[in-house]
Amino acid sequence: MSKGLKVFFMILLAFSLIMTGCSDSSTSGDANEGSEDSGDVSIAENGDPLGKYDPVIEATFVRSVDETLKLLEGETVKDNVWLDYYRDELGINVKYEWIAPVGDQFDQKMNVTLASGDIPEFINVTPTQLKQLVDADMVMDLSKIYEGYAAPLTKEVLTADGTGPFDAATIDGKLFGLPNIDSSIDRAHFIWVRTDWLEKLGLPEPKTMDDVLKISEAFAKQDPDSNGKNDTTGLAVTKDLWDGYAGLTGFFNGYHAYPNIWIKDDGGKLVYGSIQPEMKKALKALQDMFKDGQIDKEFGVKPGGKVAEDPASGKNGLHFGQQWTSLWPLQSNRDQDSSAQWKAFPLVSVDNQPARPQITLGTTSWWAVKKGVKHPEAIVKMFNGFVEKNWGETAEFDKYYLPEGAEGTWKMSPPTPSPPMKNLEAFLSIREAVDNGTTDQLTGEAKVVYDRVKSHEDGDQTMWGWERIYGADGVFGIMKEYKDKDLFMRNEFNGAPTATMTQKQATLEQLQNEVFTKIILGSADISTFDKFVKDWKALGGEQITKEVNGWYKSIK
Amino acid sequence: METKGYKYFTWFNYIFLILLSLLCIFPLVHVLALSFSSSSAASAGLVKLWPVEFTLSSYQYVAAKAEFWQSMFVSFQRVILGGLINFLLTVLLAYPLSRETKQFKPRTFLAWFLFMTMIFHGGLIPWYIVIKELQLLDTIWALVLPNAVPVFNVILLINFFRQLPKEMDEAAHVDGAGHWTILWKIYIPLSLPVLATITLFSLVMHWNSWFDGLILMNSPENYPLQSFLQTVVIQRDLSMIGSSDLESLSEISDRTLKSAQIFLGCLPILIVYPFLQKYFVKGIVIGGVKG
Structure with a gap:
């Protein structure tokens, strides 16, 4: 980043601080209404993790897109298999207030959005941004909603990386953000x-x-x-x-x-x-x-x-x-x-x-819910849906995660919590299958990756990189050693x-x-x-x- | 009267200026060379000023890339619309402000008012909120209206108008011409150099600005070309790549594609420049010096 940009950002941040302060007072009316609403929420503290809303509710988000996205013919960021699933199965109609390319652009747009105080109902933020939102009293406590609505599998996935992901979003004993969990060990x-x-x-x-x-x-x-x-x-x-x-x-x-x-x-x-x-x-x-x-x-x-x-x-x-x-x-x-x-x-x-090898928290963003939202538990349901459709019993990996001929379809879901050990597990199941000669029984991600490794072994040099990671003497073999000896710092x-x-x-x-x-x-x-x-x-x-x-x- | 010293000076001057212009041209040539090179040669850093392993594949890729052309279209829309609005408002503002205070009372106040906007700026967030509350977000007007009056250009034009001989418009006045006639029939035709200059300024400004597109547009389809290009050229932060982004890694080394898009992005300005350039120096010198 150039020096000019840096200066600009400092000014931007300074302004955003002032503005969150200002907008706080101007929206305090809304905020009060909000806390009353969240009082209503406590009526439904327990519910069906995948229950459908009827009639369909609308939920607003913002999102990033990246250049490498390749969706199936006819799908777009605003109309795809994930949004169909959330609407048809869960009764949640996802609407994007804005979309920006991932990286600098998204961050800048996000800063302006936060500073102007006009945030979407469900928002994916960094710990610093979460802190700002909490200080401005714009987001709500999710502790009860999480306990009441998270499916067992979702809880298993979210807690698989220790308490770190939750600690980071807990302020004064209240959980303000759900971790969009990602692997920590993969950063070794x-x-x-x-x-x-x-x-x-x-x-x-x-x-x-x-x-x-x-x-x-x-x-x-x-x-x-x-x-x-x-x-x-x-x-x-x-x-x-x-x-x-x-x-x-x-x-x-x-x-x-x-x-x-x-x-x-x-x-x-x-x-x-x-x-x-x-x-x-x-x-x-x-x-x-x-x-x-x-x-x-x-x-x-x-x-x-x-x-x-x-x-x-x-x-x-x-x-x-x-x-x-x-x-x-x-x-x-x-x-x-x-x-x-x-x-x-x-x-x-x-x-x-x-x-x-030292590792830091792989989870880098958390989902917060704006105060006053009617159905804050919708985000938990979406977490449930995402985990279930990719790794649960009714998983349709080929439809929702990596359909043939597409890339990054899984990213079309707003929340994308992924089991922290999934890459290591994929490696282990590939190695096991190779040893037992049962590679035809591989499913899900392991199968996709195995096909790539296999095609390198059959002579495709462009898949060499994958073989180095998941092959017989691939990196994840060492990762397993790290993990077995509990070496991670x-x-x-x-x-x-x-x-x-x-x-x-x-x-x-x-x-x-x-x-x-x-x-x-x-x-x-x-x-x-x-x-x-x-x-x-x-x-x-x-x-x-x-x-x-x-x-x-x-x-x- | 060429003394020896003068001669040396001229030579030195030429050499210096040639080097300086080469310095400006090299990056462009390098980008051009990259865009015609194979991607593996580019990622190995083999390309200097001439394409290595010549190929047109980057241009084929760009040609098939809908987003690129879409944002090119938005940019053209912006430049034409914005250029026209800039031109009209600049001329219509500069004429009354070039009159004497006797003829046009609020002149001093208005001039100061305009001048203030050059020095003080409301800041990013207020600016954003104003545009949002005006319901302009995500429309082409958000790119055009906030820049509708380029104050610097207005001042250039005022100064140019003021140095035109007053006798002419007095004469026209006596012959029964009103202000409109004087403006369109006398002032405009006499000011072609400066008008070309300010048009060029405003076209370049509209073509090059990327930040407002980024902040004010809500979806990438509506980005003008430069905002789009910015998303293409910015380097990914390598410390933040998660395990789930593995697929996207293979795309990082596409420097040839970036180069092709950058080059196509500056092409229109490269084409316009030479045609307006002959007025350029004249316009800005006359407009600027005789304040």
Whole structure:
């Protein structure tokens, strides 16, 4: 984002704060009516999770769309199998107040909508936005509605990722948002290595951090692409440092450092991972690698999309990343050079303690309901419907999730809570079926994925990326190992952003990333880290730590 | 009178300006080259100023993409409608304001009133609420009416009108011409350079603005071209990709498609510019300096 845009956003946010304050007073009449209405709601605290409204009720939403959507012939965002289902089976007529493309555009439009106080009945928000809405008294307490209307399967799915997803939307003991749950474990990092280069240079597979450093050095200096030119880099790094592709999270985890998350210290208190002494060692190692020419000299200005050109053109063979990097950008490397082979390895450690991959909450948005809505439980019913039609007993996966010839049909449902372990489970059922020779009995997502893996085994190179994830030595094999050994290092703080966090977090993050980048570039000495720790605490970190620990005590 | 120093200066000037213009042209050429290259060459960063593995596939893709043409249509609608309204209001405002205060009493007040809007802005949210309450959201008028009076252009035109010799309209007046006749028969024909300039300004403004389209339109079908293009070129935030978005990952590297759309997006302005450019310098200098 350019500087101008950033300034603009700050102004926008400032305005939105003022405006939510103003609109509060102007709509207080409505709000009062609303609380009376929600009194009515308590009459129907228990109900049929999939009961149909008669007559059909109207529910307003806003939504995002993305470029990659491919719907079946005749379907549109406003008229499709999901909206038909909600209308015909549940009696809920979904109406969109506006639609915007996913990303920046959606966020901007959303900010304006929130600021103008004219929100739809059901709204999908981030924790920060939820907090704003709660402070402005615009959304209602959903605790009872959830208890009364959620189907058993829905509860099972929503609680499968621990209490984190609910903690984040609980303010003063009231549940204000239903988690649009998504996988946390899928965010763990791995080491992706180009194995045909390993073989060429006679290097072992990475077992320790030392091996990784050696691989990086060899890939940078021993001309792995044999073109006689010194044009390869060791470790790929993006300017944003924490990306899912070529981020550094996995590298730090190898040094038992956990940047950006809250971890428990020996005394049982929560501390911020980025300021722990373990970070220093890892930063020093990166600084040495940079000095040695193993990291792209220009990494400080290259976003992920630009860094991705290196592996694609065969100039890089090592990065830390999530399970999907074989689909992008590594698939482009395979397209260009069919002899290129990549493999994911578990994170490695500097000592004899195992490296623990850190994960944050995969759920990034929550469904809130505007005060005064007649049928707030409609959203819970839609949750029930979505889970039931995709993973329940009456599931019609081929109709609702991924119909043949379409892509992203499941996204046409406004709420999209997905079982957090579904990808791992798909992998496990594929492997089991392959071992038992029962692949023809696979159903649902596992079948779709298996067909892709199979078509790669039959020679389709464009499906290579899928085979690297779900194949016999695919990433999810390692994911299972992570899970079985209980290695995940979870972010212990899942609450709504605290007061100081809302004010200072962005500044502190920027400070952190600047200092880390400077240290890696060598323009700041490693001792700058100590100064950063002091600055971090002084600039609000100390206060945030207090607030976070206050929250931690409150949920125990 | 070409001294040696003058000669050196001229040479230096030429070289400097040529470099400067190359600097402006290179990105465009690069985008053009990308749009004609194969997608794998583009994602590997092999394309510089000449297409690698020449192909027309991006243009075929864009040609079949309904959203692109739909938003192109919206943009044309906006430019024509908005351009006309801008032109009319600018001329009709500039003429009375170019009179003396004696002839037109509220002149000073109106001039200040207009000037204020150039400095102060209500802010995004009030602006949004006003347009929403006027029921303009999601219509083409939301893109056209809030920009109906381009104040800067009005000021340019006032200044141009004021430097035309007063004797002419006095003479016309004596011959029995009213204000309408003077405006259409004398002022307009005499002001072609500046009119071309302000028309160009307002066309470019309407063609290029994307933010209002984004905020004021409620569905992507109604986006003008630039808002649509913005959605195409913005880089996805890679730290936020969830496991459920795996299918969309394969689309990230479509830089050739982006380039083709960007290039087609600037084509109309590229075509219009040369025709209006000859008036451009003259118009803005005369209008601006003799205030």
